[in-house]
Amino acid sequence: MEKFGRFATFEAALAAFQKFSLVSRGRLVAHPDWVDWLTAVVASPECATRGPGRWSMDWRELWGVHADGEKKLNALRLLKQREQIRIGLLDFAGLWSWEKTTGALSRLADFCVGQVLQVVCEESRVNQTPLAILALGKLGGGELNYSSDIDIVFLAADDENPFAGSLRPMIARQVVAGLADSKGVGSLYRVDLRLRPDGNAGALVPSFSECERYYASSGETWERMALIKARFVAGDAGLGYEFEVLRHQFCFPRHLSEEVFEEIAAMKSRIDEEILSADRKERDVKLGPGGIREIEFLAQALQLFYGARQPVIQVRSTCGALRALSTVGLLPQDQVDALIDAYGFLRNLEHRLQMVEELQTHLLPTEAAARSRIAESLGFSTSEFESKLRSHRSYVHELFQQYFTKKESPSVSIPLELFASPEEAVRNLEALQQRDSLLSAPRATRAYRRLTPFLGKALHLAVEPDVVLRRFVSFVARYGARSYLFETLAANPKALELLVRLFDASSFFSEILFAQPELFEEITQSRSLGCRKGKEEYLEGLGCVRGEAAVGARLYRRGELLRILLRDILGLADLLEIQREYTALAEACLEFACQTIPSGDLAYIGLGRFGGGELAYGSDLDCLCVGSQEQSALAIHRFLGEPLPAGILFPMDYRLRPHGEGPLALPVEVYEVYYRDKAQFWEIQALTRARFVAGEGKTGERFIAMVDRLWRERSRACPLDEIISMRERIEQERHAALAPFQRFKTGAGGILDIEFGLTLWSMRTGKREPNFWNVLADLRTREPDLAGVLEDGYRFLRRVEAVLRRERNQQQEVLPEDPTAWKKLGQRLGFPTVEEFIGAYEGKRKGIRAAYRELCERVRRLPR
Incomplete structure (x- = not known):
């Protein structure tokens, strides 16, 4: 036979291999026929490509016929031993590189694992x-x-x-x-x-x-x-x-910091201190300085840190990773070449150490003769071997230390001066670091340390840091995966800032997040924050809910309310857009209820802010229900308003129906008779904002056509003095026990001045327009100065109302009694001091009252 690797013949290689590998010699002695098999297989062209197909055939030959599970497993054990001798011989003779050797050993193990699983399933009669x-x-x-x-x-x-x-x-x-x-x-x-x-x-x-x-x-x-x-x-x-x-x-996360290198350095230090004794450090070619593990750690650290941005380095093998790191320029080519050379040398050495008796060892022998035999098996003289070993390990260790220097991280803390109650703040900060099964892990400690400066900065910008921190602790506790959460927020401080602003803005919306923490990630990672949604988009979302419709709709509403709030506090939508989106969500929920419950000819007419398309946080839906299906109307009312664990959809208010009581649903004809013959003028005034919002379209069209006709007829005789007197009675009687300063809706210069004034304008000009913004636009064409003052005041007071309402998602018509709350309100509206807020607040109201009075006089002079 011709030259066999580094040996003159196959026989010489086999003899040297058996002399070196005691375990292989023992197996060949026990199975003398394997020598002939080995001679034939190695001489065959298929030797280099033997794999699962050939192994399956050999395995069946070894177990014979009618074999039970144990006989099959014994045959597999013999197959593995025989194949490992073949691989070892080719490696020892220098015909195979270490990479080809490890690849073959790995494929053999894959085959064995798969076959053992197959045998177990067959024996257990699992198909x-x-x-x-x-x-x-x-x-x-x-x-x-x-x-x-x-x-x-x-x-x-x-x-x-x-x-x-x-x-x-x-x-x-x-x-x-x-x-x-x-x-x-x-x-x-x-x-x-x-x-x-x-x-x-x-x-x-x-x-x-x-x-x-x-x-x-x-x-x-x-x-x-x-x-x-x-x-x-x-x-x-x-x-x-x-x-x-x-x-x-x-x-391959996107939010790893360079601390990963410090952590891996600490891991290596623990290995050195806890596993490697002094006499083992230089002998251990895997764990010792400059050993296999340091090369693997270097490659894996760079893969972790850059893998999300450079997918080409997401490979499993160490040398494959090193080559990929060179390809994308993360490691210089000369370093990669040196590392691969060192890795190959050390892996070959490791193989020789384990080949002797098939023991899991990485320790170089201390005896000179044994080291000489290993050197010879690798094709080196003893001096060449020792020189190469020192050179490779020295290079690897020096490079490892360049990347992995354990640094002491500076201690970062959140200043307690931020908080009104430092003692409570200390308890809450400790709760974020409590040592339970999650936070006791080093990962959580590091993540919290990275988060701390960003959390401190965000809390510094909060109006109520104590409240925000308390809510943040509650959110973290319910989120569960707090290590992941801390890492994500530290890597994305804008998301943390948004979370803090939400907790600062509203207890109601904070509680939504406590109940469904996943909503925050879903909303912030989607593109919906930058988009305005209308009724059709909401209906499409409601159509995708699963399970019980009433529950699914409530969960969907929660998420959309939260999205609207985030658009609000981020300044992604102005007041007008927020009102439109909130109204569109309410319309969609009402329409969804009509689609879910057979509603026949029912149509819903929005009044008040619902009719005007100007709903705010916590608004009721002022409605009239038109049609003959009373039971359906009651069912829809329950669908929308029944308290469930996920809350309600929207509270309905039918108090503007005829006589304010009686059936919810009335036919168009009954409404027409009532408004023509019995309704007081304030009820006609309320129809100024009537608008079809949901249900059966033809019924809605008939009702609106009737309203337009009657409204025009009754508006010609608009009792101006009666309407102005009604406004004065509301000012005097509603919230009479409170100081006029607090009553931003009903008091002098409040929101009702604007609403009454614009309603008077609509009725005297004969233009029924449900939306006040459109009425303001009409007023601006003839009275631009008055319209400007009223619009400016309306925006200001509606923002005041929105900030107050969003705290509990409830109606709010007055300022808090506590003057310290005025300061916080002012800060949320962008005023640095309470004095600046109060000055602007009173100035707007004085302007509104003056403009209202002037508008009343100008309306009085309009021709009928």
Whole structure:
């Protein structure tokens, strides 16, 4: 036979190999026919390409016919031993590189794991594999040693079937036994399951959802590094694909900081201190200075830090990662070449150490003769070997230290001077760092340390830092995955600022987030914050709700109310847009109720702010229900207003119906007779804002046509003095016990001055327009100065109202009694001092009152 690698002949190579590898010699002695097999296989062209197909055929030959499960597993153990001798010989002879060797060893392990799972399922009479097996570590990276443990994780689909829940752990335990038990023939592989979620304390076969929750909330940097190499090897391929998506999200986050290098340096320091004794440091080619682990750590740290931005580096093998890092310019080519050269030298050395007796060792022998034999097996003289070893390790360690310098992070704290109650603030800040099962992890500690300066800055901008911090603690507690949350907010301070502003703005909307923390991420990550939605968009969203319609609609409404608030406090929409969006949401919910409950000819007419399209936080829906389906009207009323755990949709107010009592639904003809013959003039005045909003269109059109006709007829005889007197009575009687200063709606110069004045203008000019903004636009064409004062005042007071209403999402017509609350209100409106706010507030009201009086006089002079 011709030259065989670095040996003159195949026979010389085999003799030297058996002399060096005691375990291989023992197996060839026990199975003398393997020598002939080895001679024939190595001489065959297929030698370099042997894989699962050839192994399956050989395995069946080894077990024969009518074999039970145990006989099949024994045959698999013999197949593995025989193939490993073949691979070892080709490696030892220098015909294969270390990368080709580890690739072949890894493929052999994949085959064995898959076949053991198949045998276990057959023996258990399971037709469909109920789990997936993932390989991590060197097997996951396709870099297996001769005597490596195999790191595997079992994974189950989310399934509430109790039988499946008990079957999967049984299958997993039998797979582990099939791999690890020797049965007198020798084991296949030692199995390490400690890389599963929660390690030895975790479920043997965690579900996909359990893995997802664990990695989001508790996954550490070392687990990110481990999962870089995670790879599906057997079982449910669909489940393996799902995990691959999760693995990418976890391993390559966008919000890692450079602290990852400090953390890996700390991990390496712990290895040095806790695992490596003084005499082992220089002998351990894996964990010692300049060893295999330092090269792997360097590659993985750069992958973690840059992987989200550079997908090309998201590879499993160490040398593949190093080459990719060079391709994108993250490591210089000369460094990559040196690292790959060192890695190959150390892996070959590791193979020689393990090849002798197939022991999992990384320690160089102390005896000179043993070191000389290893040097010779690698094709070096002893002096060349020692020189190369020192050179490679020195280079690797020096480069590792350049990237991984453990630094003391400066302590950052939030100043207690921000808070009115420092003692409570201390308790709340401690609650964010409480040492429970999540926060005791180093990941959470680091994440909180990164978050602290951003949180302090955001709290400094808050009007009520004490309240905001209290609400932030409640949100964090309910969010659950606080490590992930802290990392995300630290990486995106704008999101943190928005969260703080929300907590500062409203207890009602804070409680929505406490109940559904996921809403914050859903809204802020979508593009909907920058978009205005109308009735049709809301109806489309309501049409997609699942489960019970009333519950689904309430949950949908919660999310949309929160979106509207965020648009408001971010300044992405002005007052007019917020009113329109809030109104459109109410219309869509009412329309959805009419679609969900058979409503026949029912039509809903909006009055007041609902009719005007100017709803605000906490508004009732002033409505008239037109039609003959009273039971349907009652059902729709319940659908909208029944208190459920998710709240209500919208409160309905029917007090403007004829006589303010009686049936909810009345036909158009009944309304017409009432408004023509019985209604007081203030009821005709209320119809100024009537607008069809939901339900049966033809009924709505008939009603609005009737309103237009009667309104024009009655408006010709508009009793100006009666309307002005009504405004004066409201001013004197409503909230009479409060100071006039507080009554921004009903008091002098309040919102009602504007509304009454504009209604008078509409009725005297004969133009029925439900929306006050449009009436203001009409007034501006003839009385621009008055219109300007009224519009400016209206915007100001409606903003005051909005800030007060959004706190509890309730109606609010007066200022708080506590003067300290005026300061906070002013700050939320953008006034640095309470004096500036009060000055602007009183100035606007004086202007409104003067403009109202002037408008009344000008309306009086208009021709009828």
